[in-house]
Amino acid sequence: MDAHETTCAATKKRNQQSQRQRREFNPKTHSLNKRPVSKPFQRKGDIYVTNKSNFQAQIKQCLETLETEATGEIYLHCLGNAIKRGITLALKLVQESDNGLGYEANTSTIDLTDDLHPLNDEEDFSIQKRKNSCLHIRIFRHSNNLSNKKPQT
Known part of the structure; x- marks a missing residue:
């Protein structure tokens, strides 16, 4: 088995495990408590x-x-549903500055953890791990607008 096949097998196994974890959550037996994002x-x-x-x-x-x-x-740091609002915010700032501001955007993925609290004594505490998209937008002044000094005449 080559390295590629090993990687594919490991990924497939992780996906199966995460699907099993998702199937474990049952609102009749557990309550979902989302941990705050760091x-x-x-x-x-x-x-x-x-x-x-x-x-x-x-x-x-x-x-x-x-x-x-x-x-x-x-x-600007945006997570999940707030990505659309972050993009709108960045574009609004650039538009209102008459192109005095520029922007760069980078994406990433963050790991989130949820606690599953049992609703009865027969069930156990467990956790659920998931991933969520992030957007990081850098908004900056263009180099000719960095100084607030007015030109001398």
Whole structure:
């Protein structure tokens, strides 16, 4: 068996195990408790976009952070359903800046863990692992707009 076949067999086995885990969750026997997502980025210019926050407040927060940060850049971090809102937010910021801002986007996948709490004493505690998509958008000032100094005449 070559390396490719070994990798394919291991992937197939993992997929079968995760399907079995998904089948184990039964709302009649367990309650699902989603663990909070860790926030690995804790810099001043990092903004986590959620669907629960007010959109106008998020725009205001982005603009204030862009003005106060010496680097002239912010990072929007979006997870799952909030990806659409993050894209809309980034495009709105760039549009309102009259192309004074640029953006770069990167995607990733994050591992999430859910706790399955039994509803009766006969069942056991268990966990469920799943993956979710992430989007990281870097919004930055173009080099000619980095300094706020007005040209001398």
